[in-house]
Amino acid sequence: MGEVSWPSESELNFIKTKVADMSGRDAREVRVVVSPYRICPLGAHIDHQGGTVSAMTINKGILLGFVPSNDSQVVIQSGQFKGEVRFCVDEMQLPKNAIKLNNSGQQNGPGPGPGEECNWGNYARGALYALQKSGNHVKWGIIGFIYGAEGLDSSGLSSSAAVGVAYLLAFESSNNLTVDPEENIEYDRLIENEYLGLKNGILDQSAILLSSYGCLTCMNCKTKEHKLVRAPEMNSRCKIGMNKKLKILLAFSGLKQALTTNPGYNRRVAECQEAARILLQASGNQGVEPRLSNVESEVYEQHKCKLDPILAKRAEHYFSENNRVLNGFDSWASGNLEEFGKLISASGLSSIQNYECGSGPLIQLYEILAKAPGVYGARFSGAGFRGCCIAFVDANRALEAASFVEKEYTILQPKLASQINEGKVVLICDAGDCARVI
Ligand code: GLA
Numbered sequence: 001m002g003e004v005s006w007p008s009e010s011e012l013n014f015i016k017t018k019v020a021d022m023s024g025r026d027a028r029e030v031r032v033v034v035s036p037y038r039i040c041p042l043g044a045h046i047d048h049q050g051g052t053v054s055a056m057t058i059n060k061g062i063l064l065g066f067v068p069s070n071d072s073q074v075v076i077q078s079g080q081f082k083g084e085v086r087f088c089v090d091e092m093q094l095p096k097n098a099i100k101l102n103n104s105g106q107q108n109g110p111g112p113g114p115g116e117e118c119n120w121g122n123y124a125r126g127a128l129y130a131l132q133k134s135g136n137h138v139k140w141g142i143i144g145f146i147y148g149a150e151g152l153d154s155s156g157l158s159s160s161a162a163v164g165v166a167y168l169l170a171f172e173s174s175n176n177l178t179v180d181p182e183e184n185i186e187y188d189r190l191i192e193n194e195y196l197g198l199k200n201g202i203l204d205q206s207a208i209l210l211s212s213y214g215c216l217t218c219m220n221c222k223t224k225e226h227k228l229v230r231a232p233e234m235n236s237r238c239k240i241g242m243n244k245k246l247k248i249l250l251a252f253s254g255l256k257q258a259l260t261t262n263p264g265y266n267r268r269v270a271e272c273q274e275a276a277r278i279l280l281q282a283s284g285n286q287g288v289e290p291r292l293s294n295v296e297s298e299v300y301e302q303h304k305c306k307l308d309p310i311l312a313k314r315a316e317h318y319f320s321e322n323n324r325v326l327n328g329f330d331s332w333a334s335g336n337l338e339e340f341g342k343l344i345s346a347s348g349l350s351s352i353q354n355y356e357c358g359s360g361p362l363i364q365l366y367e368i369l370a371k372a373p374g375v376y377g378a379r380f381s382g383a384g385f386r387g388c389c390i391a392f393v394d395a396n397r398a399l400e401a402a403s404f405v406e407k408e409y410t411i412l413q414p415k416l417a418s419q420i421n422e423g424k425v426v427l428i429c430d431a432g433d434c435a436r437v438i
Helices: 007-025 122-133 159-174 181-195 203-210 264-284 295-305 308-335 337-353 360-370 396-411 414-418
Strands: 031-039 053-069 073-078 085-088 141-147 214-222 226-230 248-253 375-380 386-393 426-429
Touching: 007 053, 007 073, 007 141, 007 360, 031 159, 031 203, 053 308, 053 426, 073 122, 085 122, 122 159, 122 181, 141 159, 141 360, 141 386, 159 181, 159 203, 181 203, 203 214, 203 226, 203 414, 214 308, 226 308, 248 337, 248 360, 248 375, 248 396, 264 308, 295 308, 295 396, 295 426, 308 337, 337 375, 337 386, 360 386, 360 396, 396 414, 396 426
Parallel strands: 073 141
Antiparallel strands: 031 053, 053 141, 053 214, 073 085, 214 226, 248 386, 248 426, 375 386
């Protein structure tokens, strides 16, 4: 399991005591799902097109303490959001857009409970939906308390997938269901694509479910084949283990918005599909599913002149990013962090210029990070419409880089900077491990 420093004993005790108070059970009976946040150094926005992505987790994330209920009741409280989520596992869950008002104006199917801030219980209901839809018999509910690390929700670290995975693992554990990571990748896809209606790919949950400390996770989102690429412990370039040499910086913009409420993500997905449709048609393959992974790169080179300027940029991002990912695995495997970092920053630039998904403050953060001392490379994290940037930095210079970024960003965006986690613009993290129940 490697040298993972999260969660700490005190965090685990805090969660266990909470659940013991809620359920009246002994704290020793409480199980805890550890579901880490993920980063994607290379491979942004190509998962939904079937591209190959790189990912790893960090040593921060979601903790879900729970005990199986003695019946079908689900009762969950949150450390971040108000209200208590209550439903029964024998209620049939329907996708959000399938919930209609009946003749008396009430919702068909269960909706949010009273006082449930931001419908935060939807991920628990979505997890049940995914399990039910896939034919699993869920008989026992859970009594649980969910807690996200240091207010990092909606920051582009994929807190939503970490939450979805956490509920899946808790329901599975309570119902003695044996489910492998590949199946859970599909179940989380059902939560996001079907239950919540976000047209995203499988990068987030694959990273959370498959990652292993010290490795870069490689996921081919078309074939679903994956492998772990281990960093060399020692070679001529890095005299100490790569994971000791490297720190991960999370630099927060102060902008937060859930992806499901931002139309930009699904619009970009549609633009990529449209580009694929035109390229496939131009090459006589109109019957093929319009995804850019179904377009050969030679076909792209030959017919890209047929794309309008916006679609041409989206396609350019896809094809150039796929190449960066493949080159990145070589750099990682040989311990060449300088080269790996350059690819990360080039990927960040393509997100700005070709995928056009940044916002002003995020672009400023990216530029500051790219010139910070000891930084190998930087890019937006997650969808890049809000949230944070990530950077790989020389462990010996991480503190210096963090204070540089904090100072420069506060000069450019004093108001946003003052709204961030008590003014802490930058968090220094380590790599993490996969999601698990302890
Ligand atoms: C979000 C989505 C992912 C992926 C990234 C961008 O996190 O959920 O599927 O597309 O954005 O790489």
